[in-house]
Amino acid sequence: MTLRELKVGKSGRVLAVGGETALRRRLLDMGITPHTEITVKKAAPLGDPIELLLRGYVLTLRLEDAEKITVEEAAA
Numbered sequence: 001m002t003l004r005e006l007k008v009g010k011s012g013r014v015l016a017v018g019g020e021t022a023l024r025r026r027l028l029d030m031g032i033t034p035h036t037e038i039t040v041k042k043a044a045p046l047g048d049p050i051e052l053l054l055r056g057y058v059l060t061l062r063l064e065d066a067e068k069i070t071v072e073e074a075a076a
Helices: 021-029
Strands: 011-017 037-043 050-054 057-061 069-073
Touching: 011 021
Parallel strands: none
Antiparallel strands: 011 037, 011 069, 037 050, 050 057
16 A cells, blocks of 8 residues: 555654655655655645655655555554
């Protein structure tokens, strides 16, 4: 599943980061690396962007970019 599909309040672990070279580098620089735990905290009223909690900080990401990140949903 992609990060875009992860519901608000759910957590997951990053499996892979895709995208074109510049986008992939930007996502990796923001701390979205394989094996990182990510929680979707909120979504904007229309669903885009989403607010994520990872590595102790909050990050806002567009759904278009979240689509490039493959995650595995954490067990409940």
